[in-house]
Amino acid sequence: MIEFSAGRYLKDDCPKPRLRPRGAAVIGGTLLLAQVALADPYTVVAVANGGTIQGVVKLAGTAPTIAPIEVTKNQDYCGESIPNPVYVVGKDGGLQNVEVYLKDITKGKALSTDPVSISLVNTHCMFRPRVQAATVGQQITISSEDPVLHNTHPQNSETNATIYNIALPYKGFSVTKPLPATPQLIKVKCDAHEWMRAWVWEFDHPYFATTGDDGKFTIKDVPPGTYTLVAWQEAAGEKSVSVTVTAGKTVTADVQLEPK
């Protein structure tokens, strides 16, 4: 049984997973953290006969027409314009670059550290991939395939706090950094090319998937129970779906996002 609840439009900098510190207070403009406990910390348990959630994410109707990106710097290498990749729709209507995850799951299988390091490549004056996810404890390798200066600048999407600010001065440059200690949605910018954008979802649990060009996702080894499954897309925002998982079975949870 799947029920759709109201979607929430998040215009620019979007939603975050459970990050609210408990015991936080603002006094005289200063944020005081009485304790730094995260809401509902994730506990690793054995999952012997979990279920699978699968589905496809599509847009309701057709994707809005978005003008190509106008290149304003390094046109000799980057070109005059770049197709805008905000909505990438496959031939059967599947929507790419949607992050699908279980919200507020508190128990389940262990986090994966394979790969140890996720990859974010500056290539042809864009980031690749545009959307990906990782878990706390993983690293990120940021590299450049371009002979122009890039400046990779990941920020917390909620606070805009800088996580790193890395100059990539030449083709072949690479640096590996630990991801932040707390789960969050990271917005990645390039200070040299303002159109460059990527998103890294960092979770404290392993129940997530990023849709490929067919819009499909699969989340495995889920302990039986009822969960809120969230599908997030950078422009369409997010939609929540209630999904009940039965031991050893596969449940389908297709999601339709409203284009914005």
Ligand SMILES: [Cu+2]
């Ligand atoms: Cu750049």
